[in-house]
Amino acid sequence: MARYDTRWPLITAFLITLLSIVAVSWGDPDSDVLLKFRASLGNDGALYNWNASTNPCTGNWVGVKCWNGTGKIWALQLEHMGLTGFLDLDTLRGLPYLRAMSFMNNSFTGPMPNIRKLKALKAFYFSNNRFSGDIPDDAFVGMGWLKKVHLANNDFTGKIPTSLQGLPRLLALRLEGNQFEGGIPNFQQKNLTTVNVSNNYLEGPIPERLSMMDVSSFAGNEGLCGKPLESCDFRKFLLELIMIILCILIAIAIIGIVVAILRRQGQTEELGKVQVEGNQKASCEGDKVERGVPPQMPGSGRKAENGRLVFLRDDRERFDLNDLLKASAEVLGSGNFGSSYKAVLLTGSAMVVKRFRQMNNVGREEFQEHMRRIGRLRHPNLLPIVAYYYRKEEKLLITDFVENGSLASVLHGNRTPGQPGLDWPTRLNIIKEVTKGVAYLYEELPSLIVPHGHLKSSNVVLDESLKPLLTDYGLVPVINQEHASQLMVAYKSPEYEQHGRTTRKTDVWSLGVLIVEMLTGKFPASFLKQGKGGSDEDLVSWANSVVKQERPEEVFDKDMGETKNAEREMMKLLKIGLCCCEVDVEKRWDITEAAEKIEGVRERDKDDGFYSTFASEGDMISSKGMTEVDLSVL
Ligand SMILES: *[C@@H]1O[C@H](CO)[C@@H](O)[C@H](O)[C@H]1NC(C)=O
Ligand SMILES: *[C@@H]1O[C@H](CO)[C@@H](O)[C@H](O)[C@H]1NC(C)=O
Ligand SMILES: *[C@@H]1O[C@H](CO)[C@@H](O)[C@H](O)[C@H]1NC(C)=O
Ligand SMILES: *[C@@H]1O[C@H](CO)[C@@H](O)[C@H](O)[C@H]1NC(C)=O
Numbered sequence: 001m002a003r004y005d006t007r008w009p010l011i012t013a014f015l016i017t018l019l020s021i022v023a024v025s026w027g028d029p030d031s032d033v034l035l036k037f038r039a040s041l042g043n044d045g046a047l048y049n050w051n052a053s054t055n056p057c058t059g060n061w062v063g064v065k066c067w068n069g070t071g072k073i074w075a076l077q078l079e080h081m082g083l084t085g086f087l088d089l090d091t092l093r094g095l096p097y098l099r100a101m102s103f104m105n106n107s108f109t110g111p112m113p114n115i116r117k118l119k120a121l122k123a124f125y126f127s128n129n130r131f132s133g134d135i136p137d138d139a140f141v142g143m144g145w146l147k148k149v150h151l152a153n154n155d156f157t158g159k160i161p162t163s164l165q166g167l168p169r170l171l172a173l174r175l176e177g178n179q180f181e182g183g184i185p186n187f188q189q190k191n192l193t194t195v196n197v198s199n200n201y202l203e204g205p206i207p208e209r210l211s212m213m214d215v216s217s218f219a220g221n222e223g224l225c226g227k228p229l230e231s232c233d234f235r236k237f238l239l240e241l242i243m244i245i246l247c248i249l250i251a252i253a254i255i256g257i258v259v260a261i262l263r264r265q266g267q268t269e270e271l272g273k274v275q276v277e278g279n280q281k282a283s284c285e286g287d288k289v290e291r292g293v294p295p296q297m298p299g300s301g302r303k304a305e306n307g308r309l310v311f312l313r314d315d316r317e318r319f320d321l322n323d324l325l326k327a328s329a330e331v332l333g334s335g336n337f338g339s340s341y342k343a344v345l346l347t348g349s350a351m352v353v354k355r356f357r358q359m360n361n362v363g364r365e366e367f368q369e370h371m372r373r374i375g376r377l378r379h380p381n382l383l384p385i386v387a388y389y390y391r392k393e394e395k396l397l398i399t400d401f402v403e404n405g406s407l408a409s410v411l412h413g414n415r416t417p418g419q420p421g422l423d424w425p426t427r428l429n430i431i432k433e434v435t436k437g438v439a440y441l442y443e444e445l446p447s448l449i450v451p452h453g454h455l456k457s458s459n460v461v462l463d464e465s466l467k468p469l470l471t472d473y474g475l476v477p478v479i480n481q482e483h484a485s486q487l488m489v490a491y492k493s494p495e496y497e498q499h500g501r502t503t504r505k506t507d508v509w510s511l512g513v514l515i516v517e518m519l520t521g522k523f524p525a526s527f528l529k530q531g532k533g534g535s536d537e538d539l540v541s542w543a544n545s546v547v548k549q550e551r552p553e554e555v556f557d558k559d560m561g562e563t564k565n566a567e568r569e570m571m572k573l574l575k576i577g578l579c580c581c582e583v584d585v586e587k588r589w590d591i592t593e594a595a596e597k598i599e600g601v602r603e604r605d606k607d608d609g610f611y612s613t614f615a616s617e618g619d620m621i622s623s624k625g626m627t628e629v630d631l632s633v634l
């Protein structure tokens with residue numbers, strides 16, 4: 001017996017050890033499954049407490065859901081964990097009670113996992129991953145318990161599997177944010193309450209069963225139609241309508257082009273005739289006249305972008321851009337900045353529309369502010385801007401039409417034979433009035449270095465009583481700098497040519513040129529030239545040569561007719577003009593002085609004996625310029 005007493009405890013101890021070894025190596029079946037599953041994942045740091053020495057349920061493993069007290073795992077909820085790798089559903093078959101799993105918002109890639117391996121599943125959530133590719137059409141066959149399928153915001157392509165139709169218990173289906181194409185399967189399930197297929201490439205009619213759902217469930221699919229979206233018939237109708245309209249538009253465009261071409265040809269022929277008839281015809285406008293432009297109003301053909309005209313005057317009849325477009329339009333000229341048109345409104349008023357393309361020097365706000373400032377100016381010798389139209393690429397300035405055309409065309413244009421030119425008293429009066437207008441601009445626009453900036457005979461228009469009105473004033477700040485310096489009169493001044501700057505006396509220089517032009521009837525040829533280079537020199541030497549001639553009285557424009565008893569005053573005015581053209585800005589008069597001198601010129605000489613004095617005075621103008629003009633005679 002003693003033999004047995006010593007053996008039994010040893011055997012028992014051995015058996016116990018053996019059993020416990022077996023128990024440990026077999027382990028808990030669920031934790032084995034889960035650990036094997038975890039081994040297939042990447043970036044699984046979030047599953048830190050999945051540890052073989054604890055139980056998934058009692059050890060509260062992250063994301064593992066168990067039935068209370070039974071130790072049976074019914075769900076895996078591994079969301080927002082940055083998990084990657086391969087979803088090993090084969091292994092999960094080892095969890096017989098698993099009914100739901102969520103892997104939302106991780107970084108899983110690859111094709112749709114074969115969900116049919118887990119036939120008892122009631123819900124699975126794969127949204128917000130990077131699954132991709134087509135889902136086999138039979139992917140859901142036999143999934144009789146499935147209620148919730150979330151596949152949103154992945155990269156799935158191809159058709160929505162029709163096997164989803166055969167899920168009798170389906171409640172919620174979320175497929176939004178993929179690249180599904182084709183039609184929506186014809187779902188019939190009574191309990192299907194949530195479907196979201198928005199933001200895919202689906203097309204075709206929406207199944208009747210889903211017509212009660214929210215519009216947002218279908219948004220972002222160009223091709224879907226039918227309730228709750230617009231009806232498919234309507235859509236078809238709309239498409240047809242668009243096609244018809246397109247056809248009509250194309251037809252109109254073709255007709256328009258043909259008409260424009262025919263018209264242009266017609267015009268070119270006419271132009272040819274005009275040129276043959278009148279070789280003498282001077283270029284009347286200071287701006288280069290490009291002809292052969294069809295009378296097409298600005299903005300026509302395009303939709304008026306920013307819409308409406310802005311009126312600067314309260315006392316004016318209102319019209320809008322359409323009225324101008326509808327009005328019969330006539331091209332007045334095509335100048336440096338753009339074309340001008342005359343438009344006669346239905347009410348009979350004639351307006352001039354000037355189109356400026358290079359007027360983007362300032363932004364919209366500043367432009368409007370400047371226009372308001374210009375619009376507030378009131379003077380009998382200014383042609384007011386009635387309204388303007390703002391668009392980024394071009395601006396339209398609208399003024400009244402003035403009957404007698406520009407001073408340039410009256411001075412240099414063709415006259416019918418026998419018709420007298422402007423006589424001396426009229427010219428003197430025009431100069432005086434122009435000066436008043438310029439002086440007013442100096443007073444009212446003190447912040448502008450060159451208040452007018454573009455004073456020349458083609459920018460002075462004459463009304464029916466030959467009263468001059470200034471146009472295109474005050475625009476220097478809004479014209480693109482590059483173009484201003486190429487095109488505007490102020491930038492042809494000697495100070496700009498020599499020192500690259502304009503001054504408060506620059507407009508006086510332009511006024512001087514205008515005076516000389518009016519008295520001599522000669523066109524300042526330099527203005528015809530565009531761009532920089534030598535224009536100042538041309539003008540100065542030309543003006544100089546004018547007075548240095550043997551018989552200076554011959555410089556005066558013959559078109560003035562009888563000027564006896566006025567020649568001394570005429571010479572006085574000419575010299576005033578030359579003084580205004582003084583190259584040395586320091587010595588040049590300012591506008592106040594110039595205006596005083598001009599105002600002092602009379603229509604008729606006081607007495608005779610002019611010629612003797614004149615001859616010697618003429619010599620005083622040096623060849624270097626007009627710096628040595630004797631001002632005492634003035
Ligand atoms: C698992 O748990 C045991 C006991 O709590 C611990 O000693 C061991 O370090 C854990 N293992 C891991 C890998 O965390
Ligand atoms: C399990 O028990 C907890 C607390 O005891 C309770 O909040 C939870 O609802 C229970 N879950 C189930 C599935 O019975
Ligand atoms: C997705 O998960 C990341 C962590 O991986 C988290 O920072 C982010 O907030 C989650 N996004 C959503 C929409 O839950
Ligand atoms: C639909 O829902 C009702 C109530 O929730 C339920 O009784 C019925 O069994 C469900 N039908 C199917 C086919 O699952």
Ligand SMILES: *[C@@H]1O[C@H](CO)[C@@H](O)[C@H](O)[C@H]1NC(C)=O
Pocket residue numbers: 176196197198199214216217
């Ligand atoms: C469907 O999904 C889109 C995109 O996520 C969302 O904006 C919309 O509200 C959802 N609609 C419904 C009815 O859930």
